[in-house]
Amino acid sequence: MNAEERKNLSRLFVATLLNGCLFSLGTMQDIIAKKALGALDWQIALLAVVWPVSNFFSIWWGKILERSENKAPYFFLVAVLGRLVLLLTLWVTHFWHLLIILVILYSFNALYIPLQNSMLQRAFSARVRGRVFGWMSSITTLVVVLLSFFGGRLLDVNEGAYRPMFAIFGIVGFVGTSMLAFIRYTNPAKPVVKEPLSLSGLLLGPIKRAWLLLHHNRGFALFELSYFIYGMGFLLIIPVIPRYLVTDLGMDYTQSFLAKGVIAQLGIMLLSPLAGRLHDNRHPLKYSAVAFALLALYPMLLLASSFAGDWSHMMVYLAFACFGVAMAGVNISWNLGSIYFAGDEDASMYQSVHVTLTGVRGALVPFMGLGLMRLAGIRAVFLTAVVLQLTAASINWRKCRRGGKGCEGE
Numbered sequence: 001m002n003a004e005e006r007k008n009l010s011r012l013f014v015a016t017l018l019n020g021c022l023f024s025l026g027t028m029q030d031i032i033a034k035k036a037l038g039a040l041d042w043q044i045a046l047l048a049v050v051w052p053v054s055n056f057f058s059i060w061w062g063k064i065l066e067r068s069e070n071k072a073p074y075f076f077l078v079a080v081l082g083r084l085v086l087l088l089t090l091w092v093t094h095f096w097h098l099l100i101i102l103v104i105l106y107s108f109n110a111l112y113i114p115l116q117n118s119m120l121q122r123a124f125s126a127r128v129r130g131r132v133f134g135w136m137s138s139i140t141t142l143v144v145v146l147l148s149f150f151g152g153r154l155l156d157v158n159e160g161a162y163r164p165m166f167a168i169f170g171i172v173g174f175v176g177t178s179m180l181a182f183i184r185y186t187n188p189a190k191p192v193v194k195e196p197l198s199l200s201g202l203l204l205g206p207i208k209r210a211w212l213l214l215h216h217n218r219g220f221a222l223f224e225l226s227y228f229i230y231g232m233g234f235l236l237i238i239p240v241i242p243r244y245l246v247t248d249l250g251m252d253y254t255q256s257f258l259a260k261g262v263i264a265q266l267g268i269m270l271l272s273p274l275a276g277r278l279h280d281n282r283h284p285l286k287y288s289a290v291a292f293a294l295l296a297l298y299p300m301l302l303l304a305s306s307f308a309g310d311w312s313h314m315m316v317y318l319a320f321a322c323f324g325v326a327m328a329g330v331n332i333s334w335n336l337g338s339i340y341f342a343g344d345e346d347a348s349m350y351q352s353v354h355v356t357l358t359g360v361r362g363a364l365v366p367f368m369g370l371g372l373m374r375l376a377g378i379r380a381v382f383l384t385a386v387v388l389q390l391t392a393a394s395i396n397w398r399k400c401r402r403g404g405k406g407c408e409g410e
Contacts (some may be wrong), residue, residue, distance in 0.1 A: 001388050002127055008123045008183050009132060016136045018176025021169040022083060026051075027148050028162070029102065031253065034242040039093045044240035045370040047099060052235065052362020054106035055355045059206040061111040063354020065118060066209075069086075071348075071357035074115050075181035082108030086170025090163050098182025108356055112177070113335075117351040121339050122185035127280060130336060134276020137331055141269035148261020159253075180323045210353045220341035220350065222399060223284055226356055226392045229336070230292050231361050233388030236369035237299060244302070248378070249312055256330040259320045267324025268331060281379040284337035289396035291329035292389050297322040299385035305380050328407050 001009065033039040034331050042178055065071060085104045092098050126304055154161050158328040184225050190234050243253045245259065305315030338350040 004184065004361070005124055005128070011179060011183055011350040012123075012132070012136065013139060015176045015391045016139045017171050017181070017208035017210055018145060020140040020164065020176075021147065022086075022176075022262065022409050023140055023165070024144040024147040024151070025102075025105075025169065026153060027144060027257065030242045031160050031239075031246065031256045032155070032258070033095055033098060034246050035096060036155070036162060036237070037092075037254065039095045041239070041243055041370060042118065042367075043095055043099075044242050045387055046367040047095075047102070048216035048235065048238040049208055049362050050099065050102050050266070051109075052231075052358045054103060055113075055362065056357065056359025057107065058110040058114060058352040058355035059210050059349070060352075060361070062114045062349040062356075063209060065111075065114055065348040066346055071115060071118060072181040072247045073279075074111060075177055078108050078112045078115065079177040081099045082112060083173035084170050085175055086166045086173070089166035089170075092138070092163060110359075113355050114348040114351040116180070118333065118340060118348040119183060119185075120336070121135070121342070121347040123183055126339075130276035130278075130280035130332060131273060132276070133202065133332060134273040134279075137272035137328070141231065141265045141272065145262050145265045145269060147210070148257040148265070149201055152257030155253045206352075207223070208371055209349060210356065213350060219285070220338070222396070223288070223337055224354060226285070226288060226292070227354070227394045228357055228361055229388055230288075230295070230330075230392035231358055232365050233299070233385040233392070234295075235365040236372070236381055236385050236388070237302070239366045239370050239375050240378055242391070243373070244378055248306075249316065251313070255313070258281050259316055263317050264320035264324045264327075265324070267321065268328045269324075271325060271328035275332045276328075279336060283400065284333055285396040286400040287329065288333040288337065289393045289400065291326055291333055292396070293328035295323070295330060296386050296389035296393070298326065299382040299389070303379055303382035306382070307385075329342040342406045 030039075030044055030047055034044060039047065052098070065074065068074070082105055085101055088101050089098070092101070120129055120133060151162075151165060213222065229304045236304065241260070242256075245256050251259070301315055301319035301322060305312045305319060308315045334354075335351075338354045342350040369381050
């Protein structure tokens with residue numbers, strides 16, 4: 001790294017440490033909704049779609065970012081509306097209160113993701129970018145692990161403590177996100193083209209731009225296809241996990257958070273720097289193929305745990321351990337893969353397309369998982385997820401084995 005990159009890195013790591021508090025929400029929100037707020041199964045499924053559906057509007061954020069040379073003000077926007085909004089959890093008494101707060105938070109996180117991608121693209125060279133993000137993932141995950149462990153113990157003693165805990169997360173996340181506005185760029189992208197913006201251009205322009213990216217960049221389109229299939233398998237499981245852990249297996253807060261928030265995060269925490277280094281030297285299609293194949297072990301072991309009797313808790317812990325190992329790779333690819341396909345262009349629109357497609361599948365798939373559980377049982381959900389993960393891995397691996405357009409550049 002050059003001197004400017006090292007300076008940016010120190011600021012980025014402090015911001016990442018603070019933002020880690022916010023990302024622990026994902027390991028807590030469904031268990032809290034189920035146990036503290038008495039959410040029904042269909043409400044848990046609704047909670048599961050909040051993040052991906054909020055992401056649907058990311059291409060509009062991406063279009064705005066693509067036209068903006070100075071992106072620093074948008075970090076402040078996210079800090080206020082996507083972080084401080086958690087102060088409202090102090091008054092949460094019902095599932096719907098929590099849902100509304102999370103809708104606001106995740107809607108602005110759909111801006112944060114492409115904004116972060118553009119920052120990483122411009123602040124760090126390609127030779128170190130994967131390693132930088134790998135260490136960011138490890139720092140974030142360390143915070144998530146600690147908060148999940150101690151948060152679970154705290155909630156077992158005082159179930160209502162999630163309200164001040166979430167409010168503190170919002171304040172700390174506000175500080176961490178605001179810090180990112182002060183990072184200076186050393187690798188500017190191509191000049192921004194600012195065409196006149198009409199009403200139709202504002203509404204339909206991002207959709208047209210997204211279509212053109214997928215149509216003309218076939219490697220990127222294939223990358224998105226495999227991620228769409230992977231994501232279906234990933235999202236099928238999310239709404240059934242609280243039911244499986246809390247109702248079927250009788251896990252308490254400590255045990256549930258140990259599985260989801262500690263064991264599942266250890267692989268990400270320990271292996272993300274290595275995963276980032278490997279990503280720097282491999283094509284995104286081949287890299288994600290291996291990650292998807294490893295992730296198939298997660299639903300396989302959950303399926304096995306349903307037959308394990310007295311050993312079911314141990315099998316669940318093993319399943320989440322495999323989840324963490326695989327997600328170290330998936331997380332790197334999910335966040336950085338689009339930068340490869342963007343080339344010299346600003347990566348924010350590419351990542352926005354990637355994020356928006358998570359919203360498309362996220363609007364339906366969690367309810368499909370809930371419906372499949374009702375019709376065929378929870379084992380059918382786990383088995384379907386295995387098939388989808390292996391299908392996504394196969395698509396990318398076969399393309400790279402054949403070579404040609406879309407997987408060249410090894």
